[in-house]
Amino acid sequence: MAPHNERPAASRDPRPADPAAAPGAGAPRTGEGGVGDDWERRLTALPAGHPLRSEGVAQSPLVRTLRGLPAAHTPVWFMRQAGRSMPEYRAAREGTGMLEACLTPELAAEITLQPVRRHGVDAAIFFSDIVVPMKLSGVGVDIVAGRGPVLEHPVRTAADVAALPELADADLDPIREAVARTVAELGDTPLIGFAGAPFTIAAYAVEGGPSRDHLRPRTMMHADPQSWEALAQWAARTSGAFLRAQVEAGASAVQLFDSWAGSLSLGDYEAHVQRHSADALAAVAELGVPRIHFGTGTGELLAAMRDAGADAVGVDYRIPLDEASRRLGGRTVVQGNIDPALLPAPREVLHEHTRDVLRRGRSAPGHVVNLGHGVPPETDPDVLSELVTFIHKETR
Numbered sequence: 444m445a446p447h448n449e450r451p452a453a454s455r456d457p458r459p460a461d462p463a464a465a466p467g468a469g470a471p472r473t474g475e476g477g478v479g480d481d482w483e484r485r486l487t488a489l490p491a492g493h494p495l496r497s498e499g500v501a502q503s504p505l506v507r508t509l510r511g512l513p514a515a516h517t518p519v520w521f522m523r524q525a526g527r528s529m530p531e532y533r534a535a536r537e538g539t540g541m542l543e544a545c546l547t548p549e550l551a552a553e554i555t556l557q558p559v560r561r562h563g564v565d566a567a568i569f570f571s572d573i574v575v576p577m578k579l580s581g582v583g584v585d586i587v588a589g590r591g592p593v594l595e596h597p598v599r600t601a602a603d604v605a606a607l608p609e610l611a612d613a614d615l616d617p618i619r620e621a622v623a624r625t626v627a628e629l630g631d632t633p634l635i636g637f638a639g640a641p642f643t644i645a646a647y648a649v650e651g652g653p654s655r656d657h658l659r660p661r662t663m664m665h666a667d668p669q670s671w672e673a674l675a676q677w678a679a680r681t682s683g684a685f686l687r688a689q690v691e692a693g694a695s696a697v698q699l700f701d702s703w704a705g706s707l708s709l710g711d712y713e714a715h716v717q718r719h720s721a722d723a724l725a726a727v728a729e730l731g732v733p734r735i736h737f738g739t740g741t742g743e744l745l746a747a748m749r750d751a752g753a754d755a756v757g758v759d760y761r762i763p764l765d766e767a768s769r770r771l772g773g774r775t776v777v778q779g780n781i782d783p784a785l786l787p788a789p790r791e792v793l794h795e796h797t798r799d800v801l802r803r804g805r806s807a808p809g810h811v812v813n814l815g816h817g818v819p820p821e822t823d824p825d826v827l828s829e830l831v832t833f834i835h836k837e838t839r
């Protein structure tokens with residue numbers, strides 16, 4: 444790997460940078476997990492030959508930043524970077540259903556690699572979907588184009604919950620194979636694995652499909668707390684196993700997507716949701732990979748989401764990163780939060796907004812640039828490539 448220019452972007456880290464330092468060599472910033480945690484100790488459970496054990500991936504801007512260490516530049520990747528905005532994605536997906544594509548290892552690996560090749564982003568995100576582990580366990584679910592996940596039978600009663608099939612370890616083999624194929628091509632670029640958080644998974648299960656306010660799962664947690672508990676535990680086990688399979692096969696970081704947690708009050712989040720997300724994140728704790736926790740509309744939940752066991756918190760476009768960092772006590776790495784609405788704006792407008800995001804991100808102990816939510820399908824892919832170059836130039 445080329446030696447890194449170790450000058451921190453905005454001298455936000457007063458410690459001298461040492462490019463030869465082993466992971467975890469930095470002085471701890473906090474004593475309770477998150478930034479500055481004892482990474483080296485946490486690596487011991489990772490399989491031999493794992494990419495995170497290589498110098499290239501361990502010293503990559505994404506991994507260093509998520510660990511709270513200074514990096515060569517501010518890393519950037521985009522949620523939904525693999526998808527309909529790219530002509531090569533549309534070509535690869537031609538005639539293949541979404542879930543079928545996710546479960547064809549060669550195709551899933553190829554699609555995962557496409558945005559890394561095209562945009563030069565600092566991470567790949569595994570091409571799959573939050574409902575894939577549900578599908579692999581045997582639940583009747585499909586992804587309907589333009590709509591999202593739809594279940595054959597919504598899960599609404601104690602009997603529905605009791606009938607949910609358990610995911611078997613061997614069910615995850617196509618995931619392991621796709622991840623292994625992907626990391627074999629990625630070199631020093633880390634792969635981010637992901638899963639849906641229990642609330643977001645349960646929201647699809649109880650509603651039976653996409654919904655706006657997620658009323659049914661929110662009703663269930665109060666009206667039938669036992670069923671809610673059993674459903675959320677099932678979702679945490681299933682998502683946890685999905686995360687673990689990706690990490691063991693080669694993912695070097697993970698993101699838990701609680702996309703719909705923004706419909707919850709802080710009280711409901713703490714009483715009925717947080718411990719289940721903590722269980723999902725705990726499934727990879729001993730493997731030592733950095734963990735990102737993301738939701739939309741979750742400005743009130745940021746600290747609670749961090750406390751579920753995350754090293755970094757993803758922030759949507761609704762609150763600025765300096766305010767997010769303040770709510771996190773200034774001790775947690777943040778990810779975000781370019782407003783996807785600005786992608787088609789004139790270049791100077793997008794650049795000014797991006798500079799503002801970078802400036803505000805400097806108030807946190809680390810900043811990974813992302814969008815506030817996924818790449819809209821109609822995005823001009825050249826805008827994303829140019830944005831990556833711009834961010835790297837601004838922060839080198």
Ligand SMILES: Cc1c2[nH]c(c1CCC(=O)O)Cc1[nH]c(c(CCC(=O)O)c1C)Cc1[nH]c(c(CCC(=O)O)c1C)Cc1[nH]c(c(C)c1CCC(=O)O)C2
Nearest residue numbers: 522523524525526569570571572573588589590591700702
């Ligand atoms: C809520 C959610 C889902 N899936 C996901 C979430 C959490 C993130 C978020 O909040 O957006 C997660 C997801 N889905 C997909 C990825 C792949 C990696 C990446 O980010 O590049 C990831 C991380 C691929 C996908 N997942 C889906 C697509 C589009 C399918 C297609 O190309 O036909 C992709 C690329 C389908 C999907 N799957 C889901 C929805 C709402 C949709 C959109 C339906 C549509 O508009 O057609 C459920």
